[in-house]
Amino acid sequence: MERTGRRTAVVAALTAAALFAAPAVASAAPVPSTIDVSDTSVHAGDTFTVTEQLSNPTDFTVTGAKAAVYTKEKPIVDLLDLVSCTGAVACAPYLSSFRGGVGDLDAGESRTVTFTFRVKDDTAGGKFTLQHQFAGDNYAFGVEDGPVLTINPEEKADVKVALTATPRVGLVARVDYVITVSNTGPATATGVRVTANPGTGRTIVSTTGCTRSGATLNCAIATLAPGASATAKFSSEGGLFAWGPFTATAQRTASTPADPTAANDTASKKCSAYTGLYVQC
Known part of the structure; x- marks a missing residue:
């Protein structure tokens, strides 16, 4: 009877410990690319900024990492002019996008690039979905949709x-x-x-x-x-x-x-x- 009582007490203690133990929380992997837009309703001639953050969630170095910005409905280079960018080694148009290079990005590292754009004077009004991507020379993540940019007809x-x-x-x-x-x-x-x-x-x-x-x-x-x-x-x-x-x-x-x-x-x-x-x- 004494041995049985001891066994029962041990089982009860283990059960209580299991019930009150804090559940394990898995840490979320960083999103490869996010953007923040200073103004999503603009007119011809207006300037605004797009700030893109790159984070490398892989276990290897992404070489030649670049922040890329697109528009889905029409090439962004037909809508906007690049005024300047900060946080990048160099920024320039590339095919249907604007890109800001930040060099190699090691596993777990992050970089931020801020593009300043000016809406072209002859741009017609419309709604355009901004897109963003973390692209590299040895690896590129998928293109993600961002907010919708509304270009209002020029007021006269x-x-x-x-x-x-x-x-x-x-x-x-x-x-x-x-x-x-x-x-x-x-x-x-x-x-x-x-x-x-x-x-x-x-x-x-x-x-x-x-x-x-x-x-x-x-x-x-x-x-x-x-x-x-x-x-x-x-x-x-x-x-x-x-x-x-x-x-x-x-x-x-x-x-x-x-x-x-x-x-x-x-x-x-x-x-x-x-x-x-x-x-x-």
Whole structure:
């Protein structure tokens, strides 16, 4: 009975130890390649970064290790220009990818390469799946899908400037001008500014919506929605003995986004004075 009791106690102790023992956790192997993208919604001309981390999960050295970046739907080299890269010995386009070489990568080692890209000016809008790969001279891991990069169509706002002139009866060859600024779209125009000049020998005597700086007028139109327009006004005089032609001008000097049509950014109006009593425009 004593021997049986001892055997029972030993079995119970071993069973308790097994029940409370911590389970073994297998350590996960490092992923060969991961990427982080600074901005996944961009426009033509924008810059953004793609940071790729390489980790060697094998038990051998990968020679000539490279971080490679692709897009699935179209060659990435047709969409983006490489501005710079850090963390690599050299970066360059290679067939349908951009690659950054980091040299040999021993078992268990990691490297990080950050690519800075600029969206080509003529890139059409669309959605493109970024892909990445750890490639080497003696071994290459599979190509993995990353986030979707959305390239938005380039925003444009065509700002048009017009100028009208109305002579006034009097003794000083006065002319009243109206600057009309309109946005034919397709996007909203912000930060719209126009400068105007009354022409040689003329004196600005009144303004509406503009400020004077010497013989130049600066007119802040601010924001124009597609299809909207705004006006600014000024008047000039030539004096009692005014004589000869003069040309007033108005020109768009700033607006955002890009203005696609430069031809309609400037307007002018030519008038002629025949003393201060008579002006013809």
